[in-house]
Amino acid sequence: MTPRLFLPIVAAAISAAGFAQTPHLQPSAPRTVVIADAQAPPVVRVGLLQSTLIELPVEEKVATVFGGDTASWVFDAGHVASRYISIKPKVADTTTDLHIVSDHGNEYTIELREISSEKDNPHFDSKVYISASDPKAADNIAKAPVFVPAAEAEAKEAQLKKEADDAKKAAEADHKAVATAAEAFKANYPGTLHFDYTWDQSKGKTLGLQQIWRDDKFTYLRGQFQETPALYEVKDKKPSLINFDYSNGLYTVPKELESGYLAIGKQKVDFHRTGERN
Numbered sequence: 545m546t547p548r549l550f551l552p553i554v555a556a557a558i559s560a561a562g563f564a565q566t567p568h569l570q571p572s573a574p575r576t577v578v579i580a581d582a583q584a585p586p587v588v589r590v591g592l593l594q595s596t597l598i599e600l601p602v603e604e605k606v607a608t609v610f611g612g613d614t615a616s617w618v619f620d621a622g623h624v625a626s627r628y629i630s631i632k633p634k635v636a637d638t639t640t641d642l643h644i645v646s647d648h649g650n651e652y653t654i655e656l657r658e659i660s661s662e663k664d665n666p667h668f669d670s671k672v673y674i675s676a677s678d679p680k681a682a683d684n685i686a687k688a689p690v691f692v693p694a695a696e697a698e699a700k701e702a703q704l705k706k707e708a709d710d711a712k713k714a715a716e717a718d719h720k721a722v723a724t725a726a727e728a729f730k731a732n733y734p735g736t737l738h739f740d741y742t743w744d745q746s747k748g749k750t751l752g753l754q755q756i757w758r759d760d761k762f763t764y765l766r767g768q769f770q771e772t773p774a775l776y777e778v779k780d781k782k783p784s785l786i787n788f789d790y791s792n793g794l795y796t797v798p799k800e801l802e803s804g805y806l807a808i809g810k811q812k813v814d815f816h817r818t819g820e821r822n
Contacts, residue, residue: 569594569660571670577654580677585641585653591668592636592660598629599673604646607691613640617656624699633658644674647689650681736760743815751806751813752793758800765795765806765815773806778814 569591577586590596600606606621606629616635619642622628629644636658644652652674659668676682684690741756748754752769765775775795776783783805789796805814 569666569668572667574671574673575669576673576675578675578677579652579654585655587655587657588631588672589659589668590631590633590656592633592658594632594668594670596631596669597671598631598642598644598654599671600627600644600646600652601675601685602627603685604648604650605689607645607647609645610643611640612642613638616640631656636660645691646684647691648684648687649690650676650684652676733759740818741815742818743813747811747813751808751811753806753813756815761798761800763795763797763799763801765797767793769793769808771808773808773811773813775806776804777801778803778805 571594572589577588579586588596588598605625605627609619609621609629611617611619616633616638617640618630618632618634620630620632622630625647629642631642633656637660639655639657642654642656644654646652654672654674659665736759737757738759739755739757741758743753743756748767751773752767753765754767756763756765758764772790775786775788775797777786778784779802786797786799786801786804788798801815801817803814803816805812807813
């Protein structure tokens with residue numbers, strides 16, 4: 545037999561052997577399995593190289609999944625918390641158990657059986673709805689979830705991490721902006737100070753007055769006083785007491801004064817801004 549004739553014969557034999565070992569599997573209609581703690585786990589028929597979808601009740605999500613044989617089977621609950629688990633066997637004629645814990649704390653156990661070698665029944669379960677007959681399961685579903693699915697927890701953790709990073713970046717940006725503003729204020733503030741007040745230096749020395757100045761918003765008076773003098777503003781030649789803060793010999797007046805005076809008893813020191821219009 546020549547090599548050219550031998551190769552097609554071998555290929556045909558391998559193809560025929562593979563077809564004989566792996567019958568054509570057909571999906572069954574979706575069905576519901578009822579799980580009860582007092583009964584044996586229901587059997588779910590699964591086909592080699594086929595996917596079977598397990599679906600929890602509408603009120604529940606998959607919190608975690610345990611499989612007895614993780615080497616020969618693939619259990620995929622997805623990366624987003626949902627009601628669904630995809631089952632795929634990797635080895636023919638294998639069985640394993642599958643344990644599902646829902647976010648409401650319900651536990652569901654089913655038996656998985658790979659059926660590709662069954663010649664009399666090539667049908668596998670394409671979709672299986674899970675239902676529980678125990679009253680406790682219904683009570684758990686009626687309550688708030690007790691578990692956060694792993695995928696949902698990871699997503700929440702990632703979200704919180706992003707929010708924390710964003711908050712940190714925002715805080716750093718705010719701190720930098722404040723620092724920049726502070727530096728600019730320090731650099732520019734001296735230019736806003738005006739020492740343009742005049743007063744009787746002899747009377748001021750007797751009372752304890754040392755300096756008067758202003759910026760764009762406030763008027764300041766500093767001195768060493770035996771007691772705190774009263775501060776008056778003079779407008780239209782009429783004096784009036786005004787509001788001010790006083791600490792350690794410094795008066796801070798929340799306005800620009802044109803004219804006024806300090807007084808203790810009969811002692812009095814008038815002050816005026818240079819160039820004041822009377």
